[in-house]
Structure formats: structure tokens, C-alpha cells
Amino acid sequence: MTDNSPLRLGTRRSKLAMAQSGHVAEAVSEVTGRAVELVEITTYGDISREHLAQIGGTGVFVAALRDALLRGEVDFAVHSLKDLPTTQPEGLVLAAVPVREDPRDVLVARDGLTFAQLPSGSRIGTGSPRRMAQLNAYARSHGLDIETVPIRGNVDTRIGFVRNGELDAVVLAAAGLNRLGRGGEVTDHLSVDTVLPAPGQGALAIECAASGTDLAAALAELDDPYTRAAVTAERALLAALEAGCSAPVGALADLLADGQAVNELRLRGVVGSTDGSSLVQLSTTGPVPTSHDDAAAIGRELAAEMLAKGAAGLMGERAQ
């Protein structure tokens, strides 16, 4: 590239957004040979977190960044993939989905307790209907006496409820804590057999204007095809369920290896009522998809099976 001006990376101001933008800025600088400067953009989601549920959930954090991209005020943006709506807006492309971080949810509990060690009557904070549904379903089927408590706020606020003794534990995404350098505060990693993560959890999306073909091509060097295939399947499942990012939907695609060779993709999906009284959980395994359309078809097919088992009735419910 002949242009040597710095690339402008649009980012939210939160600590998590700044941390992940910082990591991506370094990687982009390496592959493009250009300096990357961070441009802070305040989103409606930052100003009005408490109204997130009321204003519909999906994509509020993302809209302002996308507007800045479309207006040409920034060259690219980094999103948490799980916060991205499943419809790709005209004029923007997902130039890269880098290698995924740990997709699991984790527990930050008092006194270093693991999930299995939580005593009877423990109160676990989470604002996510998906986490509530699965934790409550697990508790019901294992005869555990735990209570899920709706909370909101950033990582500091949420962990604060444990540190100040209001709650016994909170559930967060491993990826966010790791990116903040706070992985050491995790007291247990929840098995994905107990709590399936949100579609796209742990993955980042690097987005730029469709018109910037040189930049898109350079950013594509950071794309990981396996992560891309996995999140494409997960997000197609979410889209086919017609659910948003605040719906009680979990999905995880992973690659199964036979010796050295990766030869199968497994997709697991779950929908549940937030009280955990009903859960639709299904899984499918097939050849590793070789195109975007093949990956999406896996998600759509599993969603159709879930809908046939009553998934739609569970998604109508909102926890908050």
C-alpha cells in the first residue's frame, strides 16, 4: 500500500472495547505496515445501559460505530461478535474474524468457590436470559438450590457484587476477562455441557466499508477460517430462530479432529425458558463446511429442528 497515513480504528470507550481494540490495532499494524490510531466513539448503549432491554437489545452498542464507518470517519471497527446483529448492513463487510478466545462462560465466586462447591441457597448474578435458563435448568435437574439474580453493568460493577458480599457469584464471559487481563479472578470455567455460550462468544469481528477493498483485503489476513465457519453456523442458527442477542439462545460450533486432521464440525444449540423449566437442546455433526453458505445451512437446519421441538414458544419470553 502506498498510503502511509495512520488507519483510524473506531472504538467504544469501555475498558473491554479499548482492550480488544488495542490488541487488534497491533495485529493490523503488523499486517498492513501502517500505524493505527484509536478513535473513541460514544454509543447509545454506553450512555443508556439500563435501557438496553427496553430498547430491544440487539446492536445498540454497534450502531454508532457503524454510522462512523459509513460516514468515513473511521477506517475500521472491532466488535464483540456476540453483540453484532445477524444482518449485515449494506455498505459494510466483516473483513476478518480472528482466532476465537475461550468461548466459555465463567464463574467469579466468593472465596474461590467452584460451581460445584456453591452451598445451598447461593445467589448467582447474571443479566443474561441465556445464562439464567441454563443455570436454572441444571439446578432443577441436579436438585441444586441456587437462585439466579438479574444484574447489569460492566465487568467491574458485576464483580463488585461478589466483592461486596451482595452475591455469592457472578457469571461472565471468559474472553472478556482474559482480554482485560483479569482471567486470574475466575474461580471456575463452566462446562459448555452445562451452559452453552452465546452465538459468537469469544470471537471478534473486524468490520470496514465495502468500498475499501484494499483495506478489506489486508484485514482479511487476520481472518481464521475455522472460527469464521463456526460463528457463521452459530449466527445462522440465531437468525433462523429469529432471536436477538438478549434471547435465551446458546450455540457453539466446534471442530472435531481425528488425530491431526480436523474433519467434522459439531454445532450445539439451546433455547430455554429463563426459569429453567423447559429447555430445547440439540446437536448436529457433519463435514467441515467449505463455504459461507454451507456453514450457514448447518445453523439453519439445526434451528429448524429446534423450532419443531417448540423453541419458538420459549423465545417469546424475556427475562428483564
Ligand SMILES: NCc1[nH]cc(CCC(=O)O)c1CC(=O)O
Ligand atoms: N454482553 C456483553 C459482552 N459482550 C462481549 C463480552 C465479552 C466476551 C466476548 O467477546 O464474547 C461481554 C461481556 C460478558 O458477557 O461477560
